[in-house]
Amino acid sequence: MNGAGLRRFGLGLLPWIGAILLWYAVRWSGFVNVSLIPAPHQVAAKFFELLTKEGLLIDIFASTRRVFLGVALGILVAVPVGFLLGWYRPARTFADPMINFFRALPPIALIPLVIVYFGVDELAKLVILFYASFFSGVIVMYEGVSQITPLYIRVAQTLGANQAEIFRKVIIPLTVPHILTALRVALGVAWATLVASELIAAQRGLGAMIQNASTYFLLDVIYVGIICIGLIALIMDLILRKITARLLVWQDRAIA
Amino acid sequence: MNKRAQFDKVSLSFETPKGRLNVVEDVSYDINDGDFIAVIGPSGCGKTTMMSMLAGFQKPTTGNVLFDGRPVAGPGPERGVIFQEYGVFPWLTVKQNIAFGLTLNANHVPAAERDAICDHYLGLMGLSDFANSYPKHLSGGMRQRLAIARAYAVKPQFLLMDEPFGALDAQTRSNMQNLLLKVLQTEGKTVMLITHSVEEAIYLASRIVVVTARPARIKEIIDVPFTYPRDESIQERPEFAELRSHIRQLVMDEYRAQQAQLRPVSFSE
Numbered sequence: 001m002n003g004a005g006l007r008r009f010g011l012g013l014l015p016w017i018g019a020i021l022l023w024y025a026v027r028w029s030g031f032v033n034v035s036l037i038p039a040p041h042q043v044a045a046k047f048f049e050l051l052t053k054e055g056l057l058i059d060i061f062a063s064t065r066r067v068f069l070g071v072a073l074g075i076l077v078a079v080p081v082g083f084l085l086g087w088y089r090p091a092r093t094f095a096d097p098m099i100n101f102f103r104a105l106p107p108i109a110l111i112p113l114v115i116v117y118f119g120v121d122e123l124a125k126l127v128i129l130f131y132a133s134f135f136s137g138v139i140v141m142y143e144g145v146s147q148i149t150p151l152y153i154r155v156a157q158t159l160g161a162n163q164a165e166i167f168r169k170v171i172i173p174l175t176v177p178h179i180l181t182a183l184r185v186a187l188g189v190a191w192a193t194l195v196a197s198e199l200i201a202a203q204r205g206l207g208a209m210i211q212n213a214s215t216y217f218l219l220d221v222i223y224v225g226i227i228c229i230g231l232i233a234l235i236m237d238l239i240l241r242k243i244t245a246r247l248l249v250w251q252d253r254a255i256a
Numbered sequence: 257m258n259k260r261a262q263f264d265k266v267s268l269s270f271e272t273p274k275g276r277l278n279v280v281e282d283v284s285y286d287i288n289d290g291d292f293i294a295v296i297g298p299s300g301c302g303k304t305t306m307m308s309m310l311a312g313f314q315k316p317t318t319g320n321v322l323f324d325g326r327p328v329a330g331p332g333p334e335r336g337v338i339f340q341e342y343g344v345f346p347w348l349t350v351k352q353n354i355a356f357g358l359t360l361n362a363n364h365v366p367a368a369e370r371d372a373i374c375d376h377y378l379g380l381m382g383l384s385d386f387a388n389s390y391p392k393h394l395s396g397g398m399r400q401r402l403a404i405a406r407a408y409a410v411k412p413q414f415l416l417m418d419e420p421f422g423a424l425d426a427q428t429r430s431n432m433q434n435l436l437l438k439v440l441q442t443e444g445k446t447v448m449l450i451t452h453s454v455e456e457a458i459y460l461a462s463r464i465v466v467v468t469a470r471p472a473r474i475k476e477i478i479d480v481p482f483t484y485p486r487d488e489s490i491q492e493r494p495e496f497a498e499l500r501s502h503i504r505q506l507v508m509d510e511y512r513a514q515q516a517q518l519r520p521v522s523f524s525e
């Protein structure tokens with residue numbers, strides 16, 4: 001790592017150290033009952049205990065897999081649908097109110113219905129995550145696609161491009177940034193929805209772990225679960241950002 | 257002489273929230289094979305709109321725009337366009353931008369020849385050092401040259417150029433003008449060029465169409481009395497100066513007319 005890299009890393013680390021210090025400070029200030037706030041080192045100890053004895057990795061894997069599948073399926077459908085809505089104005093006028101209606105519904109409110117129709121298995125959780133990813137992704141896609149300027153298509157036409165060439169060589173490259181943004185937004189929403197989806201009688205998963213811990217008032221486990229969700233979401237976002245930077249070197253960004 | 261393009265009593269109006277906006281009104285003129293038409297007129301009068309009907313992006317409200325005797329149905333590679341906004345593809349490098357047209361089925365350029373063509377135009381436009389850069393790293397003038405290179409590369413017989421040299425400094429501009437004259441000499445194209453520069457119009461064109469303030473009507477069509485090949489020495493000739501002051505007068509009148517049109521609006525708003 002070079003000097004600038006080290007400094008950026010340090011700068012990124014600083015707020016975390018600050019947060020931990022604040023955590024200790026709140027605990028020792030006496031304003032809050034100490035038994036309600038496990039100390040950071042206790043949470044860390046719990047983390048290793050869960051990791052080695054209780055199979056925390058299995059929970060992490062179960063949750064990550066659900067989010068991954070839900071987002072992948074959601075975006076797979078959101079990309080063509082969002083594209084059509086963005087591209088054809090009539091389709092948009094037609095579907096816009098509908099999409100906004102469903103998007104406004106919090107996925108958690110749908111859980112009882114999902115249980116009725118899809119049972120309490122893996123499928124039910126997937127449906128919830130799919131729902132959340134699809135509706136957040138489709139909006140990003142169609143907002144983005146509808147803002148593609150016709151200039152580039154006109155240029156391609158005057159150079160002799162046919163419909164297929166325009167689609168392949170102009171529209172796809174212009175759509176990629178919006179697909180990536182949709183993915184990022186959907187990932188965020190999906191992690192947020194995960195706990196809700198795992199409320200449906202899940203045995204494993206970070207949401208289930210938090211859920212079970214709350215029944216027995218195991219605050220340290222709850223903390224471990226929350227921090228794990230945050231960390232994994234953060235790592236996924238970082239990876240996606242790296243991919244985005246690689247794919248979109250051509251983009252003119254205000255911040256490098 | 258062979259008529260390539262014809263504007264036949266062409267009018268065009270846009271439907272806007274404030275009502276119908278007449279942009280082009282009763283315009284008729286022919287562009288013959290080998291002609292170099294320059295269109296000059298005040299900003300916002302409808303020059304780009306006029307050109308885009310010939311390019312195939314806009315249909316006249318009344319009248320006909322013909323190309324090779326047939327009404328223009330849409331854009332096509334036989335009519336190369338250099339857009340006022342350049343339209344360089346930001347996701348492609350400079351070289352890939354130039355190669356874009358060459359890779360399209362319609363142009364039948366064998367893959368083996370593409371590289372040489374790209375390099376040729378990169379050199380011609382002074383972009384060789386930036387072959388692998390993305391457009392975000394180019395200056396406005398360089399983007400404009402890139403748009404020109406990309407249009408030239410597919411060798412259209414008919415070139416529609418919308419203020420192609422507007423963003424260039426005086427020296428580069430004059431290089432580009434001379435280059436265009438050279439390309440025309442060797443490849444024999446027909447050109448319609450929109451410009452705000454009276455000197456550029458006289459130096460390059462065989463005929464100058466002066467249009468009025470919006471709606472664009474034909475104010476005067478002027479034959480330029482110089483033969484091709486031309487070089488910069490014609491700019492020293494007395495005919496050049498005469499023509500220049502005549503056209504300047506016409507343009508100035510239209511500019512004033514436009515200002516007079518605008519003033520009441522800007523007061524009421």
Ligand SMILES: Nc1ncnc2c1ncn2[C@@H]1O[C@H](COP(=O)(O)OP(=O)(O)OP(=O)(O)O)[C@@H](O)[C@H]1O
Pocket residue numbers: 270271272277279298299300301302303304305306340470
């Ligand atoms: N699609 C459109 N809908 C409504 N009005 C339009 C449209 N396109 C152009 N106009 C209007 O038509 C008029 C002429 O525009 P145009 O672009 O042809 O001008 P121009 O002569 O090329 O100007 P400039 O020299 O500044 O490029 C302008 O007032 C513009 O606002």
Ligand SMILES: [Mg+2]
Pocket residue numbers: 303304305340418
């Ligand atoms: Mg214009």
